[in-house]
Amino acid sequence: MTIETKPAAKKAEKLVAVKGMNDILPPSVPRTDKLPDSALWQWFETTVRAVLARYGYQYLLTPIVEPTALFVRGLGEVTDIVEKEMYSFTDSMNGDKLTLRPEATAGIVRAMIEHNALYNGPLRIWTVGPMFRHERPQKGRYRQFYQLDVEALGFAGPDVDAEMILMARALWRELGLVEGRDVRLELNSLGQPDERRAHREALVRYFEQHAAALDADSQRRLHSNPLRILDSKNPALQALIEGAPQLLAFLGEASLAHFGAVRAVLDAVGLEYRINPRLVRGMDYYNLTVFEWVTDQLGSQGTVCGGGRYDGLIEQLGGKPAPAVGFGLGIERLLLLLQELAVPVPGSAPHAYAVVPPGTALPTVVATLESLRAAGVNVLQHAGGADGPGSMKSQFKKADASGAQFALVFGPDELAQGKVTVKDLRAGVQVLQPLDQPQAWAGSLKA
Secondary structure (H helix, E strand, C coil): CCCCCCCCCCCCCCCCCCCCCCCCCCCCCCCCCCCCCHHHHHHHHHHHHHHHHHCCCEECCCCCEEEHHHHHHHHCCCCHHHHHHCEEEECCCCCCEEEECCCCHHHHHHHHHHCCCCCCCCEEEEEEEEEECCCCCECCECCEEEEEEEEEECCCCHHHHHHHHHHHHHHHHHHCCCECCCEEEEEEECCCHHHHHHHHHHHHHHHHCCHHHCCHHHHHHCCCCHHHHHHCCCHHHHHHHHCCCCHHHHCCHHHHHHHHHHHHHHHHCCCCCEECCCCCCCCCCCEEEEEEEECCCCCCCCEEEEEEECCCHHHHCCCCCCCEEEEEEEHHHHHHHHHHCCCCCCCCCCCEEEECCCCCCHHHHHHHHHHHHHCCCCEEECCCECCECCCHHHHHHHHHHCCCCEEEECCHHHHHCCEEEEEECCCCCEEEEECCCHHHHHHHHHC
């Protein structure tokens, strides 16, 4: 008699995230890649909301998928983003050419045009969310990365340019960064299109004379977008770039006056900056003021935040002509900077941990905890598995590991008196509190 045996089930293949796209994990989950945990992200986002609210900026969200043409038209065909880095595909349902957004500004401008958002006047807005670029992942640069994007639409004056820069400074201060030491401001003006055209012609003549020294990317850009050569990070080209004609020399009276007015505001509030005539930013749509906040703490990836004025983009994307200015901030890079500098971060620990001995009347415990939570107390309740909640010793170890200041002990003796023991896990002292009046002592847990 032959006994048939079933083949052993094949173990399912372990699936992992796409390279360059990372999980943001809670601080209780150990990891070896030193990426910021979710508690740091939450603190950053809370801080951002508070700072931007002080300046009167409103929140919005736009889709992560947009028509490919939006970025080709908005960013310029001869840019690294459009040429090399976009995640683009054809929609199998209708053949539309679509792209995962590589940056936020173009999508925001599209939304403002589509919804006629400037009909009642200028807008101050901001958003935060994931962006996508197909590039080689490295420290602080990922294929899916998160960006804070702040825009002021419909404002033409240099006062809003300065407001953008000062708003970033306010954020640094709230996060514990020191301007001039941890981050530094670099400033430039790109003038207006006719001034850039004159500068462009001078650049082309200059680089044509040194064409043999240019790398392949720069040779390709020489006649299509020579201004981008100035933004090259190739060390072999830096001396050549330093000798190139400077755009500031081509600016007219109005552009210089705008730049001077921005500088006057920054000078008045004592904000130090460096004029960097090679600062051009990476998108084609910028004009007049451009700026970057940079650091020396993250290796070659020194830019933490950058932006400027883009008065022609709204018209370029099909809207009525309107001025605009804004900035973008790479969140991962900024959080890595905070970690690198060991900036103190407020903890995410609960105020209290509820210790629940075996056999405890669970409805009484839960009702008390819900009242405390309604009063603003963050309470982590010990939860048991199939074998019950576990020993008191193990529960106290978990209470201590949670970082909570207090343990709430719902023992049988306490419950018989209609009370709960509140133990200070750091000072070691404990008191009894009434179960029927949790709102009366909730405040002492948050002090």
